[in-house]
Amino acid sequence: MIVACPNCNGLNRLPADRPAAAAKCGKCKQLLFSGAPLDLTSANFAAHAQKAELPLVVDFWASWCGPCQSFAPVFSQAARELEPHFRFGKINTEQQQQLAAQFNIRSIPTLMLFKQGKVVAQQAGALPKQAFYQWVSSYK
Template sequence: MSELVHIVCPHCQKANRVPASRLQDRPNCGACKKPLASGDIAELSDAGMAGFLAKSDLPVLVDFWASWCGPCKAMAPEFQSAARDWAGTVAFAKLNTEQAQQAAAQYGIRSIPTLILFRGGREVARQSGAMSASQLSAWLRGQLG
């Protein structure tokens, strides 16, 4: 029997149990039927962030951003590209600091974009400033070993 991995759907944020051996098969969410590990990015809110982090067995990379931030806008397609490259290995999420001010304050966000990598709901690494997809992947590889 294959080990089960909890993956939170980036679309409806329901937790799904998926055999680890099936992650490469691009499984769909049991609730909304959309892809679980296709490189889609979850949009988090103050209310949903803690649950998303707590329910995911995958490491979660959160991009703290704002709509007025030029570097954030420039990094958005790079973040999306990296999300596709890491699909099924790392869950990618974004949190708009203008709309989710409580979460931004909780994590001490002082500059944007800021990326925080979580494992088991706990922060394990942080990086501020825009990065290309290749830089982001190199940083992730360094953090995940």
């Protein structure tokens, strides 16, 4: 499986017979999985959403959004608990307006799940923890 490094965005091949949680980037030697959501931008989005084979769960959010703020701890906890089966990333719609427009974001938070560059699931609004985990896990 091809995984993008959260630090340098370099692509790495993960062997199926080794534990992924301890894997390091071949380029920058940092851990490939930190257990924290990535800050996705126009510069690093393609590496994680299109080039990597690991499913990517994206939270489109804004700092002024109350539901976004209340959902943030659930999203962070999911990154800690569900990596390395999924990669989790956040896109600040105020700072990354081009990405928000590209995916036609009309309300926030909006959750999207990408597999190899394609949106396979979309959910508008914050979800309770159990419902969010169930939604994510149904796309393994």
